[in-house]
Amino acid sequence: MEIVLVGLNFRTAPLEVREKVSFSGDQAQRAAEELKTRGILEETLVLSTCNRSEVYGVHPLANRESAAALSSFLSTFHEVLPDQLNPSLYHHYDHDAVRHLFRVSAGLESMLLGEAEILGQVRDAYLRAHENHVTGPVLNRLFQAALEIGKRVRAETELGTRPMGVASAGMKLAERIFGKLQERSALVLGAGTISEQVVSQLRDRRIKHLYLMNRSREKAEEFAKQYGGEVLNWGEWDTSLKFPDVIVSAVGVQDYLVTKPMVEKAMASRGNRALFLMDLAMPRNVDPAVAGIYNVYLYTMDDLNEIVKQNRDARQTEVPKAESLVEDHVAKFISWQASVELTGVLDTLRGNLKQRRTHFLTEKLAGMNHFSAEDRERIGEMMDELIEQLLLHPAERLRTEKELRRKIQNVEAIRDLYLSHREKP
Amino acid sequence: MTQMFVLLTFLAYFLSLGFYIALLYTGKEINGRLATVLMFLGLACHYLTLLARAKASHTVPYHDLQGSMSLFGWLLAVTYLCLEIYHRQRTVGAFVVPIILAFFFAAYLLPNHASQPSQAHGVVFALHVTLSILAYAGFALSCVLSLMFLAEERFLRIRKLGDVVWRLPPLELLERMSHTSVLVGLVTIAVGTVLGFVAVDRQGGQHWFFDPKYIVTIVVVVLYAVYFQLARTAVWRGARASLLCVFNFVLVVLSFTVVNLYFSQHHKYF
Numbered sequence: 101m102e103i104v105l106v107g108l109n110f111r112t113a114p115l116e117v118r119e120k121v122s123f124s125g126d127q128a129q130r131a132a133e134e135l136k137t138r139g140i141l142e143e144t145l146v147l148s149t150c151n152r153s154e155v156y157g158v159h160p161l162a163n164r165e166s167a168a169a170l171s172s173f174l175s176t177f178h179e180v181l182p183d184q185l186n187p188s189l190y191h192h193y194d195h196d197a198v199r200h201l202f203r204v205s206a207g208l209e210s211m212l213l214g215e216a217e218i219l220g221q222v223r224d225a226y227l228r229a230h231e232n233h234v235t236g237p238v239l240n241r242l243f244q245a246a247l248e249i250g251k252r253v254r255a256e257t258e259l260g261t262r263p264m265g266v267a268s269a270g271m272k273l274a275e276r277i278f279g280k281l282q283e284r285s286a287l288v289l290g291a292g293t294i295s296e297q298v299v300s301q302l303r304d305r306r307i308k309h310l311y312l313m314n315r316s317r318e319k320a321e322e323f324a325k326q327y328g329g330e331v332l333n334w335g336e337w338d339t340s341l342k343f344p345d346v347i348v349s350a351v352g353v354q355d356y357l358v359t360k361p362m363v364e365k366a367m368a369s370r371g372n373r374a375l376f377l378m379d380l381a382m383p384r385n386v387d388p389a390v391a392g393i394y395n396v397y398l399y400t401m402d403d404l405n406e407i408v409k410q411n412r413d414a415r416q417t418e419v420p421k422a423e424s425l426v427e428d429h430v431a432k433f434i435s436w437q438a439s440v441e442l443t444g445v446l447d448t449l450r451g452n453l454k455q456r457r458t459h460f461l462t463e464k465l466a467g468m469n470h471f472s473a474e475d476r477e478r479i480g481e482m483m484d485e486l487i488e489q490l491l492l493h494p495a496e497r498l499r500t501e502k503e504l505r506r507k508i509q510n511v512e513a514i515r516d517l518y519l520s521h522r523e524k525p
Numbered sequence: 526m527t528q529m530f531v532l533l534t535f536l537a538y539f540l541s542l543g544f545y546i547a548l549l550y551t552g553k554e555i556n557g558r559l560a561t562v563l564m565f566l567g568l569a570c571h572y573l574t575l576l577a578r579a580k581a582s583h584t585v586p587y588h589d590l591q592g593s594m595s596l597f598g599w600l601l602a603v604t605y606l607c608l609e610i611y612h613r614q615r616t617v618g619a620f621v622v623p624i625i626l627a628f629f630f631a632a633y634l635l636p637n638h639a640s641q642p643s644q645a646h647g648v649v650f651a652l653h654v655t656l657s658i659l660a661y662a663g664f665a666l667s668c669v670l671s672l673m674f675l676a677e678e679r680f681l682r683i684r685k686l687g688d689v690v691w692r693l694p695p696l697e698l699l700e701r702m703s704h705t706s707v708l709v710g711l712v713t714i715a716v717g718t719v720l721g722f723v724a725v726d727r728q729g730g731q732h733w734f735f736d737p738k739y740i741v742t743i744v745v746v747v748l749y750a751v752y753f754q755l756a757r758t759a760v761w762r763g764a765r766a767s768l769l770c771v772f773n774f775v776l777v778v779l780s781f782t783v784v785n786l787y788f789s790q791h792h793k794y795f
Contacts, residue, residue: 255553258551258552258688261552261691262691272691273681273686275695276677276681276686276690276691276693276695276696277681277695277696277697278695278696278697279694279695279697279698368759371758371759371762372759372760372762372763373762374696374697374763391682394763394764394765395762395763395764397681397682399684403684406684407684407686410686414688
């Protein structure tokens with residue numbers, strides 16, 4: 101069996117190419133079915149995220165042939181010229197394909213090293229393909245192992261524990277002060293992309309009260325419709341700063357929106373309860389002097405970027421540990437693959453010998469009419485026994501071979517010595 | 526037998542500390558669970574050590590300095606475990622267990638004074654002493670929690686967030702835990718002090734009324750009550766209240782050492 105992978109990702113392809121080659125759920129299903137129907141692959145699975153599109157498959161043909169057929173299929177399926185697509189594609193075969201998938205699942209191939217989303221995306225892609233019956237024993241085993249390594253890397257290393265985005269780093273910092281944010285309230289100033297990211301993080305943490313404020317109330321209301329939250333009137337600082345525990349500001353203005361006297365007044369009216377301020381605007385929205393107020397924690401974009409950088413460096417130190425776990429699982433998979441191949445080789449060899457035995461007996465006993473039908477049957481059975489006995493010892497030795505390399509070499513030797521290319525399992 | 530219990534207690538506490546530190550550095554929950562299990566084991570062995578020691582010296586564990594220190598360590602462990610279970614927070618263990626170990630160690634490394642007949646007996650007296658030591662354990666715990674609060678708050682302000690800081694309890698939880706410990710301390714010291722007066726009354730003829738320990742204890746109780754109240758007010762909540770809590774504990778340590786050893790006639794070891 102040969103595992104083949106053809107794909108592209110953020111490292112090999114620009115956004116315009118990635119957009120053209122990405123698969124929706126339906127497209128992934130249709131592509132997998134077509135690949136099977138057209139005989140390009142026997143088992144297939146499409147993994148498509150915003151940063152990668154990869155097709156995994158199993159086919160007994162030579163690897164490079166399958167890869168070429170797959171590349172051509174991708175080009176036709178997405179209507180992209182081969183000249184435009186091929187330079188962005190990477191091809192991996194067998195162990196390299198296994199290693200690549202395990203690295204993807206572990207988050208080692210992600211844009212944000214160690215990010216957790218990819219594991220869910222691999223799981224979804226596998227479940228969808230499995231439900232559609234386009235996978236088989238090899239890809240089932242491969243993707244189950246990939247999910248296992250993904251979980252193991254996250255449990256046994258620090259690769260995925262630290263926040264890597266500015267918004268999530270800010271939320272984690274707020275949790276250092278308040279604990280879980282479920283019972284807290286937050287005010288988001290602005291309705292741009294950064295505010296969107298922050299609101300998404302707050303929603304993930306099931307914030308109890310979310311207030312939104314924007315210079316254009318219509319835009320804030322539109323934003324609130326999409327993400328939820330209560331819109332407050334722009335400029336009503338006395339009331340709006342009084343309640344929230346977390347305030348995030350990302351408004352494009354030249355002067356400070358939130359000044360020290362405003363926060364001092366708010367702190368007095370809120371009984372000095374801790375206040376976490378995230379200033380994500382450039383130029384800054386919050387007067388830096390606010391950081392000096394008792395029980396106020398102010399973090400700017402630079403502070404959060406520095407934390408993200410520290411986290412990235414810390415994650416980088418975990419890479420060797422994660423890679424070692426990946427290699428363990430690759431070895432396990434290869435071992436499983438070798439044992440399956442061994443069974444296949446022995447079954448083919450047994451079938452081959454029995455077929456020769458039948459020819460041999462038919463030919464030799466043709467002129468020996470003194471043998472009754474029972475005698476002929478008995479001779480056939482004895483020869484079968486002999487074949488089993490001849491196979492028993494080498495089969496046992498192959499099965500019990502501890503060293504993977506030798507095991508694979510032995511299987512290869514049997515293939516070369518006793519089976520023709522056509523007969524290979 | 527006592528030696529074996531001492532060794533087992535030390536081993537259990539030491540391993541528990543190792544796992545609590547591992548939890549702090551790795552964040553793996555399994556380390557925390559193992560630490561808690563070992564802490565329970567240490568607590569049981571420590572209890573047996575106290576029991577064996579009391580049986581061997583035919584007196585209560587708090588009769589001498591070693592016994593009082595060991596009992597303090599045990600009650601600190603009990604209070605901490607209750608707090609850990611109540612607040613479901615294990616990372617504090619790495620900061621509390623060293624204190625428990627230090628008291629346990631000191632109790633068995635100090636020279637053993639010859640046993641003198643106990644001056645006071647009875648259940649009421651025993652409760653008075655036990656509750657008073659439990660109160661000190663509660664105050665010690667609140668001091669550790671306040672120091673953790675101040676350190677974490679400082680790291681958050683100077684934006685130095687290493688591995689450990691990300692795993693410490695949130696500031697508000699540390700405050701709540703500190704309040705719980707102080708509440709335990711306040712209630713037990715109040716009940717313990719009342720029981721102390723009852724015990725004196727029952728032993729008629731002894732005049733403990735001018736013991737300086739009374740005055741220091743009243744000051745400690747008042748200061749912790751003030752902390753408990755101030756920690757909820759606008760001006761004091763947060764770092765200021767934590768500083769006050771640490772200051773109060775300095776006074777408790779003075780009461781435990783200077784007052785007991787040099788001024789008090791009847792409170793030598795608790």
